[in-house]
Amino acid sequence: xxxxxxxxxxxxxxxxxxxxxxEDAGADYTDMARVHGDAVMDPFLAGTAEGGxxxxxxxxKAGRQVVAQVAAILDFLGPTLDLVPHAASRRVQAIQxxxxxxxxxxxxxxxxxxxxxxxxxxxxxxxxxxxxxxMRGERLPKFLGYFEDMVKDNGGRHPLREHSYVDLSxxxxxxGLDYMFPQRMRALWxxxxxxxxxxxxxxxxxxxxxxxxxxxxxxFNANGIFRHYPELDGPE
Amino acid sequence: xxxxxxxxxxxxxxxxxxxxxxEDAGADYTDMARVHGDAVMDPFLAGTAEGGxxxxxxxxKAGRQVVAQVAAILDFLGPTLDLVPHAASRRVQAIQxxxxxxxxxxxxxxxxxxxxxxxxxxxxxxxxxxxxxxMRGERLPKFLGYFEDMVKDNGGRHPLREHSYVDLSxxxxxxGLDYMFPQRMRALWxxxxxxxxxxxxxxxxxxxxxxxxxxxxxxFNANGIFRHYPELDGPE
Numbered sequence: 001x002x003x004x005x006x007x008x009x010x011x012x013x014x015x016x017x018x019x020x021x022x023e024d025a026g027a028d029y030t031d032m033a034r035v036h037g038d039a040v041m042d043p044f045l046a047g048t049a050e051g052g053x054x055x056x057x058x059x060x061k062a063g064r065q066v067v068a069q070v071a072a073i074l075d076f077l078g079p080t081l082d083l084v085p086h087a088a089s090r091r092v093q094a095i096q097x098x099x100x101x102x103x104x105x106x107x108x109x110x111x112x113x114x115x116x117x118x119x120x121x122x123x124x125x126x127x128x129x130x131x132x133x134x135m136r137g138e139r140l141p142k143f144l145g146y147f148e149d150m151v152k153d154n155g156g157r158h159p160l161r162e163h164s165y166v167d168l169s170x171x172x173x174x175x176g177l178d179y180m181f182p183q184r185m186r187a188l189w190x191x192x193x194x195x196x197x198x199x200x201x202x203x204x205x206x207x208x209x210x211x212x213x214x215x216x217x218x219x220f221n222a223n224g225i226f227r228h229y230p231e232l233d234g235p236e
Numbered sequence: 237x238x239x240x241x242x243x244x245x246x247x248x249x250x251x252x253x254x255x256x257x258x259e260d261a262g263a264d265y266t267d268m269a270r271v272h273g274d275a276v277m278d279p280f281l282a283g284t285a286e287g288g289x290x291x292x293x294x295x296x297k298a299g300r301q302v303v304a305q306v307a308a309i310l311d312f313l314g315p316t317l318d319l320v321p322h323a324a325s326r327r328v329q330a331i332q333x334x335x336x337x338x339x340x341x342x343x344x345x346x347x348x349x350x351x352x353x354x355x356x357x358x359x360x361x362x363x364x365x366x367x368x369x370x371m372r373g374e375r376l377p378k379f380l381g382y383f384e385d386m387v388k389d390n391g392g393r394h395p396l397r398e399h400s401y402v403d404l405s406x407x408x409x410x411x412g413l414d415y416m417f418p419q420r421m422r423a424l425w426x427x428x429x430x431x432x433x434x435x436x437x438x439x440x441x442x443x444x445x446x447x448x449x450x451x452x453x454x455x456f457n458a459n460g461i462f463r464h465y466p467e468l469d470g471p472e
Contacts, residue, residue, distance in 0.1 A: 047385055052329065055336045055382050065325055071307070072332040076324075088312075089301055093288065095331075096308040100291045102335075106342055114350045115363060116370035127351060127363050134352035146291050149283055 001080065003029040004061040006041050006054075011224040012172075012217075014105070015058040017070045018077075020168040023211035025081035031216070033057075071098040074165040083165040090160065097150065097159055097166045101173055104143045108180065109225045111135045111232065121229070132232035136184045140177070144192055151194040158198070170195065171202035176226030183233045237316065239265040240297040242277050242290075247460040248408075248453075250341070251294040253306045254313075256404040259447035261317035267452070269293075307334040310401040319401040326396065333386065333395050333402045337409055340379045344416065345461045347371045347468065357465070368468035372420045376413070380428055387430040394434065406431065407438035412462030419469045 003022065007015025022029045032040050041057055043049035044066060051061055054068030060076070067076045075095050078084030084094045109117075114131040115124040147170060150159040159166055174195060178185050189196055202208055211217055220226050239258065243251025258265045268276050280302060283289035287297055290304030296312070303312045311331050314320030320330045345353075350367040351360040383406060386395040395402050410431060414421050425432055438444055447453055456462050 047389060053382075053386060053389055054332075055339075055379075065328075067328055067332060069332040069335040072328050072335060075331065076328045092301075092303055092308050092312045095311065096290075096303060096305040099305040099308060099335075099338075103291075103342070106339070110346060110350075114346075115366045116374070118370060118374055127366075130351045130360075130363075134354060138352070138354055143291075146289075150289060153283060153289055 001028070001062055003027060003077075004032050005029050005058065006032050006044065006061070007058040009033050009038055010218070010221075012176075012220065012226075013058075013224050014070050016172055017165075017169050018058050018060060018073050019216075020172055020208065020211070021074055021077055021081060021083055021165045023216075024168055024205055024207040025077075025083060026207050027077075027081055070169075071095055071102055074098055074169070078165055081165075083163070083168070085160070085162065085164070094160055094164055094166050097147075098169060100143070100146070101166070101169050104139070104173065105225060107135065107139055108176070112227050112229060121227075125231070128229070129231055133234075136181060136234060137236060140181070140184065140188060141191075144177075144188060144195065148192045148195050151198060156194055157201075167198060167202055168208070171199050171208070174199045176220065179220040180226040180228050181233045182228070183235045187235045237264070237298055239263060239313075240268050241265050241294065242268050242280065242297070243294040245269050245274055246454070246457075248412075248456065248462075249294075249460050250306050252408055253337075253401075253405045254294050254296060254309050255452075256408055256444065256447070257310055257313055257317060257319055257401045259452075260404055260441055260443040261313075261319060262443050263313075263317055306405075307331055307338055310334055310405070314401055317401075319399070319404070321396070321398065321400070330396055330400055330402050333383075334405060336379070336382070337402070337405050340375070340409065341461060343371065343375055344412070348463050348465060357463075361467070364465070365467055369470075372417060372470060373472060376417070376420065376424060377427075380413075380424060380431065384428045384431050387434060392430055393437075403434060403438055404444070407435050407444070410435045412456065415456040416462040416464050417469045418464070419471045423471050 005018060007013060044054055044059065047053035051064050051066035054066060058070060059066055059068040060073045067073050078094065079086055084091055111132050112121055112128050113124060114127045147159060154161045241254060241258065243249060277293055279285035280290055280295065287300050287302035290302060294306060295302055295304040296309045303309050314330065315322055320327055347368050348357055348364050349360060350363045383395060390397045
């Protein structure tokens with residue numbers, strides 16, 4: 001199966017969670033907007049393209065089917081790419097972990113855009129500074145502590161007992177947080193030894209390592225979800 | 237199968253999306269915290285109960301399995317309760333619609349708590365007023381217009397072509413928005429005739445109608461996701 005991935009050019013964004021799964025599995029895919037430009041997504045968003053009307057990128061086209069929403073795409077790809085257990089009871093565990101990652105990702109985005117995604121950061125900077133304090137002090141320890149506990153509960157290596165798309169998404173989440181909150185993460189890492197080891201193992205997987213070393217892996221930047229604004233970081 | 241639903245007492249909250257599915261299908265379930273108190277959830281959240289460690293309520297226990305996250309719970313229940321098509325290609329469409337509803341629900345919550353969920357509304361009221369303007373002016377038309385389009389694309393009655401848990405969640409979303417933003421919704425409804433008809437049809441389904449008339453249906457209130465603060469509403 002050849003896959004078409006549709007996501008904005010210029011940022012890692014939410015598309016990166018899907019891209020990592022495709023790269024880890026060595027799947028055959030085309031990153032459509034990078035090849036044809038962002039406008040290639042317009043007919044889908046307007047509901048005039050074959051296969052469905054996604055609300056927003058990222059979305060994936062597989063044959064005639066269009067699937068949107070990161071967790072839905074990963075659930076769809078998981079069995080074929082061998083990135084999730086086949087048993088229904090385990091697949092649903094993977095979805096719920098992915099959705100908890102997605103919740104934190106949404107909170108991370110709103111940390112630098114607490115008032116309106118459509119307005120400039122500079123116009124909501126004081127509100128962002130206030131929100132970042134609660135993100136660093138309350139939300140990051142709660143979410144990351146949860147994932148650490150989940151890895152511990154499942155044998156110490158994975159939150160799902162075996163390699164899955166959840167591991168890849170945790171890697172991306174942790175890499176993004178290291179970029180966005182370097183001071184805060186330096187203080188949190190000693191409490192997260194299992195996640196630290198998981199992140200290292202994922203980085204060394206052949207498909208992931210090759211991808212990270214390629215030009216296809218964009219750098220984190222000030223347009224994506226994870227943005228490094230020094231005024232939003234701090235040790236506590 | 238007897239289900240145990242775990243969710244905070246006193247509010248509809250995210251638990252309501254699961255409750256509506258159980259009630260619509262006439263499922264056999266116990267609303268555990270309402271019977272035993274909120275503390276009944278503690279062992280699960282601490283990871284000491286059988287079946288898994290949810291990040292947060294709502295979660296559902298079915299036999300020995302614990303499932304958390306609304307969209308994961310509904311995907312899990314859907315086939316058994318006949319609330320989703322069985323074909324994998326249609327199930328994934330349902331999940332992605334549900335996740336788009338969940339995205340709007342999260343934005344709705346953050347409208348009255350843009351700085352920190354852990355702080356009082358009164359301490360972030362001016363920021364909430366600013367965020368509510370973008371919610372009313374940009375986000376509600378974008379999301380609700382999308383769902384209206386999806387119903388139109390699929391024959392005019394349902395976003396998925398047949399009754400599903402997505403219809404029930406859209407009903408809850410629209411009821412909540414009517415409560416939270418009565419002025420804004422009065423202005424938007426004329427543009428959403430298919431959603432208006434869908435909402436009326438869902439209200440009249442036997443299981444839903446019986447539930448809404450019962451004491452089990454709590455009223456919307458100022459502790460839930462959908463909160464009516466007059467200063468956050470307006471016609472535009």
